[in-house]
Amino acid sequence: MQISSRFTIAIHILACIDTFKDDYKVTSDFLAGSVNVNPVVIRRLLQQLKAAGIVRVTRGSGGAEIAKPLSETTMLDVYKAVDSIENGELFHFHENPNQECPVGRNIHNVLDDKLNQVQAAMENEMRSITIQDIVTETKSYIQKEL
């Protein structure tokens, strides 16, 4: 199955907060309008991003803001913050291989190494891309529209 859209939504949210911070109060309703999902979905994501120290959210009066430079937040940080996969394991290993079978009782050990290796390659790539990269590029696309 695919990696939850929480991930792309979270990045979308961060791009919005940064882009509109000077012109609007960026509330969960505002963000929900841009992403096109229910505001509650946004609030839950903001909570997760807050727990990771990526954003600040003000209760009562409302609004979200970036907590630290987006150049210091990588795709991997966001990916982990919003729990894009379960238990941090990208691959779902079948649960009960037969321990009576020589292959069944050894395949897990062998495969785990390889799967971790693949997962690491993916996470390293994510670590190399910052949210600032994405926001900067998005703003340049917006400029080109004018």
Place this chain on the structure above:
Amino acid sequence: MQISSRFTIAIHILACIDTFKDDYKVTSDFLAGSVNVNPVVIRRLLQQLKAAGIVRVTRGSGGAEIAKPLSETTMLDVYKAVDSIENGELFHFHENPNQECPVGRNIHNVLDDKLNQVQAAMENEMRSITIQDIVTETKSYIQKEL
């Protein structure tokens, strides 16, 4: 969410077929016993592996065999063969960003590049590991048990 266990099961199946080819008739029931799932699950996977030219399956009299050297089959080949993710897209992009919003109508373009880049890193790693690597290592684990 995680990548379907079809992927690890398929690799387990291939390891079994190769390991037991000389001593048993490797049927879907036999494989189901080692993996510990329903034989129908195995048969479906075998169909997908067959369609990818990785195994041969004999109807009627029964049994599965490897169709080409496992050193020529990579983890990526198996991954694609059994449809581990949907539409070949690892990431699920939220469907309807608001086109009225400057960020909403541009985020897709920007992000797609980055997501493809991450997915490519992962697939390249998978391409570098053959099923033969895995089977060889498994057999050496089995040897050590004796």
Place this chain on the structure above:
DNA sequence: GCTTGTTGTAATAATTGACATTACATCCAT
């Protein structure tokens, strides 16, 4: 201090995909 607008979060439901299982037609070798 009360009102207003917002966040935080629980509860519930709809939808979807994964996986399990039954059933049976089709097929091959003996």
Place this chain on the structure above:
DNA sequence: ATGGATGTAATGTCAATTATTACAACAAGC
């Protein structure tokens, strides 16, 4: 032809995603 397999449709269960309603907690302005 028969016995043991495969091929595949149909059905059911379960878990995760996402949507949505509801409301308490809260901050700021009047």
